[in-house]
Amino acid sequence: MKKICVFGGTTEGRMLTELFARKTDFHLCVATEYGxxxxxxxxxxxxxxxxxxxxxxxxxxxxxxxxxxxVDATHPYAAEVSRNINSACENTSTxxxxxxxxxxxxxxxxxxxxxxxxxxxxxxxxxxxTGSKELFxxxxxxxxxxxxxxxxxxxxxxxxxxxxxxxxxxNVIAMQGPFSVEQNVAAIRAxxxxxxxxKDSGAEGGMPAKEEAARICGAELxxxxxxxxxxxxxxxxxxxxxxxxxxxxxxxxxxxxxxxxVGQNGMSGYAREIISSCGLLIGxxxxxxxxxxxxxxxxxxxxxxxxKAISDHAEVSVIGVLLSGDVGFYSAAQQIENALDxxxxxxxxxxxxxxxxxxxxxxxxxxxxxxxxxxxxGYPAKAISENRKTFFLLGGEWNVQRFLGHxxxxxxxxxxAAVAENLGYVDEKIVKDTVSELEKQDFRGLCVAYIxxxxxxDRKEF
Numbered sequence: 001m002k003k004i005c006v007f008g009g010t011t012e013g014r015m016l017t018e019l020f021a022r023k024t025d026f027h028l029c030v031a032t033e034y035g036x037x038x039x040x041x042x043x044x045x046x047x048x049x050x051x052x053x054x055x056x057x058x059x060x061x062x063x064x065x066x067x068x069x070x071v072d073a074t075h076p077y078a079a080e081v082s083r084n085i086n087s088a089c090e091n092t093s094t095x096x097x098x099x100x101x102x103x104x105x106x107x108x109x110x111x112x113x114x115x116x117x118x119x120x121x122x123x124x125x126x127x128x129x130t131g132s133k134e135l136f137x138x139x140x141x142x143x144x145x146x147x148x149x150x151x152x153x154x155x156x157x158x159x160x161x162x163x164x165x166x167x168x169x170x171n172v173i174a175m176q177g178p179f180s181v182e183q184n185v186a187a188i189r190a191x192x193x194x195x196x197x198x199k200d201s202g203a204e205g206g207m208p209a210k211e212e213a214a215r216i217c218g219a220e221l222x223x224x225x226x227x228x229x230x231x232x233x234x235x236x237x238x239x240x241x242x243x244x245x246x247x248x249x250x251x252x253x254x255x256x257x258x259x260x261x262v263g264q265n266g267m268s269g270y271a272r273e274i275i276s277s278c279g280l281l282i283g284x285x286x287x288x289x290x291x292x293x294x295x296x297x298x299x300x301x302x303x304x305x306x307x308k309a310i311s312d313h314a315e316v317s318v319i320g321v322l323l324s325g326d327v328g329f330y331s332a333a334q335q336i337e338n339a340l341d342x343x344x345x346x347x348x349x350x351x352x353x354x355x356x357x358x359x360x361x362x363x364x365x366x367x368x369x370x371x372x373x374x375x376x377x378g379y380p381a382k383a384i385s386e387n388r389k390t391f392f393l394l395g396g397e398w399n400v401q402r403f404l405g406h407x408x409x410x411x412x413x414x415x416x417a418a419v420a421e422n423l424g425y426v427d428e429k430i431v432k433d434t435v436s437e438l439e440k441q442d443f444r445g446l447c448v449a450y451i452x453x454x455x456x457x458d459r460k461e462f
Contacts (some may be wrong), residue, residue, distance in 0.1 A: 001023075001024060001245040001462075002024045002025065002068045002069070002248070002249065003024065003025040003027075003065065003067045003068050003069075004020060004024045004026055004027070004063070004067060004068060004069045004070070004071070004120075004243070004247065005027045005028075005029065005065065005067045005069070005070045005071070005094075006026070006027070006028050006029070006070075006071045006073050006076070007029045007070070007071065007072050007073060007074055007081070007085050008028075008029075008030070008071075008072065008073035008074040009028075009030030009031065009032070009034075009035025009036070010073055010074065010075055011101075011178075011204045011205065012073040012099050012100075012204070012236055012239075013028060013030070013073045013074075015236065015255070015315065015317065016073060016239075016240070016243075017046055017422070018080055018189075018252070018318075019240060019247070019251035019252055019253075019317045020251060021044075021045040021046035021252075022045045022252045023249050023250075023251070023252055024247065024249065026045065026046035026047065027046065027047045027048075027049060027065065027067070027380065028046055028047070028048050028049070029048075029049045029061075030048065030049070030050055031050075031051070031052045031157075032050070032052075032144075032155065032157065033050055034153060034154075034155035034157075036048055036050050038386055040268070046403060049061070053084075054084065055084040055087055055088050058084060058085060058088035059088045059091055059140055061336070062088055062089065062092040062094050062343070063092050063297060065447070067094055068079065068095070068096065068182075068246075068247060069094075069095050069096075069097065069243065069246055069247060070085070070089055070094050070097070071096070071097045071098075071099055071239065071243070072085045072086070072096060072097070072098045072099065072307050073239075074099060075102050075217070075224065076103075076200075076201075076202070076226050076229075077131075077199055077224075077225075077227065079227040079229075082229065084097065086098075086231065089227050089417070091350065093276060095246065097234060097239055097242055097243065098231060098232065098233045099233075099234055099235070099236055099239035100206045100229065100231070100233050100234075100235070100236065101201075101202035101203070101235070101236065102202055102203070102235055103200045103202060103226055104200055104202055104203060104207040104208060104211070104372075107183075108200065108223030108224055108225035109222065109223065109224050109225060110225060111134075111224060111225075112130055112134040112137045112138075112197075112224055113134075113137045113140075115130075115197055115201065115222050115224055115248075116137045116138050116140050116141055117140065118222070119138075119141050119195060119197070119222070120140050120142065121143045122194075122195065122310045123194075124147070124194030124195065124199060125147050125148075125149060125191050125192045125193045125194060125195075126138075126141070126147055126148050126149065126191075126193055126194070126195045126196075127149050127150075127151070127187060127188050127191045127193035127195070127196045127197070128148060128149065128150045128151070128197045128198075128208070129150070129151045129196070129197065129198045129199075130152070130197055130198060130199050130224060131152065131153075131158075131199070132150075132152045132157065132158035132161035132162065133161070135150065135152075135161050135162065135164075135165055135167070136161075136165055138165070139165050141161070142266050144165075145165075145166045145167065145171070148167060148171060148292065148344055149170075149171050149173070149187075149191035149193060150162060150167060150171065150173070151173040151175065151187060152172065152173070152174055152175075153174065153175075153176060154174040154175060154176060154274070155174075157287075158174065158211050159172070159174060173187060176207070177201075177205065178201070178204070178205050178206030178208075179206050179209060180206075180379040181212045181213050181216070182211045183209075184196075184206075184209055184210055184212075184213030184214075185213045185216055185217055188213060188214070188217040189217060189275070193217075193219055194217060194219055194220065195220050195222055196210065196213070196214045196217075196219045196220070196221050196222065197222040198210050198221070198222070198223065198224070198411060199223075199224045200223055200224070200225070200226055200234075204236075207271075209407055229324050229415035232369055236315045237313070237314060237315040239315075239401065240314045240315045242313050244314070250342075251314060251317065251455045252317060252344070252391065253310065253316075253317055253318075253319060253343045253344065254317065254318045254319070254343075254344045254346065255310065255319045255320075255321060255340055255343050255344065255345045256274050256278065256318070256319070256320045256345075256346050256347075256348055257321050257323055257327050257331075257333045257336060257337065257344070257345060257346070257348065258271050258274060258275065258288065258320050258321065258323065258348040258350070259271065259323055259324075259325060259326040259327040259328075259331070259347075259348055259349050259350020259351070259352075260283075260287050260291070260322050260323065260324055260325075260350055261325065261326075261350040261351040261356075261424070262324075262325060262351055262352070262353045262356045262423050262424035263290075263356075263422075263423060263424015263425045263428070264290050264424065264425060264426070265424065266350070266351055266356065266424045267290075267291075267350070268348075268349070268350065268351070270348065271348050274320060274348050275291055275293065275320050275322075277318055278293075278295060278316075278318050278319060278320035279295055279296070279313075279315075279316035279317065279318050279319070280295060280296050280297075280298070280302055280309070280310070280313045280316040280318075280319045280320070281293050281295060281296070281297045281320045281321075281322060282297070282298045282299075282306050282309045282310075282319065282320070282321045282322065283297075283298045283299070283300070283301060283321060283322030283323070284299065284322070284324070287322040287323075287324060287459060288322065290334065291322065295399075296313065296316075298312075301323075301332065302434065303332070303335050303336045303338070303340075304339065305353045305371070306321055306336055306339065306340070307339050310340070310343075319335070321336060323336075323350070324334075324350075324353075325345045325351070325352040325353050326349055326350040326351060326352040327348065327349060327350060328349070329352040329354075329370075330372040330374065330393060333347060351419075353393065353423050353424075353446075353448050354370060354391045354393070354448060356423055356424060357391065357418075357423060357448050357450065358391070358450075359418050359428075360420065360423075360430055361418055361430075361432075361450060363389070363450075365389070365391065367388075367389060367393070368387070368389035368390060369386075369387035369389065369390040370390075370391050371381055371383050371391070371392050371393070372392075372393040373393060373394055373396075373398035373403065374391055374393045374394060374395035374398070375395060375396040376381070376396075378398070380392060380398075380403060380406060380407065381406060381410035381412065382408060383408075384407065384412055384415070384451050384456065385410075385453070385456060385457070386456055386457065387453065387456050388448070388453055388454060388456045389451075389452060389453075390450070390451050390453070391448065391449070391450050392449040392450075393447060393448055394447045394449060395446065395447070399443075399447070400419055400421075400438075400443035400447050401443070403415075403449060404435050404439040405437055405439060406451075407435050407451070408435055408436055408439060412435055412437070412451070412453070413434065413435045413436035413439075414434050414436065414454055415434065415435050415451055415452060416432070416433075416434060416451075416452045417432070417433065417434065417435045417438055417449060417450065417451045417452070418430060418431065418432045418449065418450045419431055419438055419441075419443055419447055419448070419449045420447065420448050420449075421443050421444065421445050421446070421447050421449075422445045422446055423446065423448060427445075429443075435451070
């Protein structure tokens with residue numbers, strides 16, 4: 001088994017753990033116990049090393065373990081740590097990849113001290129989200145103990161750094177990010193801040209949400225520019241692909257085939273929970289719009305489209321494929337699973353349209369015949385002649401008009417029937433009448449039908 005070491009208790013470090021810990025002898029190095037804590041169950045399949053290391057410590061560690069590959073996934077502002085990792089890998093002939101998140105902007109202040117010097121000449125409260133290591137730089141601001149409101153990690157070292165410069169109580173927020181626009185807005189307003197100081201944490205660290213929050217609150221955004229990095233720095237997706245190429249392994253993926261139920265409110269709580277854990281969602285545009293996801297979404301429903309979308313997003317370990325109705329009732333789930341051979345595929349049940357339709361009609365359906373004409377050939381008149389109750393999924397060439405015309409042609413025009421259009425959506429329409437009368441109406445969109453034939457000679461199946 002290949003052996004890999006990742007430096008960094010960052011978002012990227014956690015994601016690399018999820019992708020490769022099951023398939024390699026995986027080691028993750030983090031500086032603090034807090035870094036270990038926030039990883040949660042991600043380290044179930046790997047080994048974690050906690051504690052700050054000097055360059056000499058790193059060299060000893062790399063020589064002792066003899067890794068096939070090392071990855072520097074430390075924070076983009078941890079410049080000294082990155083220099084030490086690079087030097088240690090050179091001195092031990094360890095192959096190294098540098099993974100860093102893309103910046104969201106350019107320019108800004110050179111460092112925290114420069115930003116503090118600028119703010120020393122300003123009036124008004126200041127909300128600071130630049131971490132705890134350089135908080136002492138803000139002591140040059142007149143009245144900082146009253147004007148400064150800081151957000152730091154919830155760990156002993158961070159809180160001690162706040163106390164060391166006299167910040168306690170209402171002037172300190174201790175939380176783990178990244179933070180939403182709403183959370184940032186609430187913090188800025190609670191501080192009454194005219195200025196918001198932050199490092200460019202990239203999209204992964206919630207930088208776009210910080211920018212939007214500052215705009216909403218009318219606060220001046222003080223951006224600390226990133227230190228210049230030497231060498232070949234790769235984004236996360238490129239890093240994942242290079243790890244796969246160097247080690248000759250594919251990253252671990254969990255693919256959930258998720259039955260989204262019927263309509264905008266037909267999804268189960270469990271399905272929503274799974275969707276919230278996904279880093280990529282794939283499905284028909286209508287279903288993607290229904291879930292209103294904040295993660296990358298790819299429109300597609302054919303097996304080959306889904307397989308390509310997963311391949312194009314090699315950096316994502318948990319993927320959700322949205323399928324209408326239930327994954328076991330005339331679903332493409334089996335075809336998709338066959339196409340994703342080798343991946344860890346799981347199914348999440350949904351509520352099928354015929355179940356919802358029967359409930360709307362107030363009838364039991366355990367004794368009904370279920371037929372799908374959605375993209376399929378069929379002979380609906382035969383099914384009706386043999387069954388007292390028959391439900392049909394319609395679509396493709398078998399639209400409502402063709403379906404009802406077919407039944408009328410075979411002498412079923414006076415049977416009682418019901419048609420549902422866009423079941424579960426705000427424009428849902430259910431009409432009950434005879435087959436002949438329903439044929440005169442205009443139905444569009446997604447439709448299901450129910451036909452009652454009291455004269456049917458029920459088939460005996462053995």
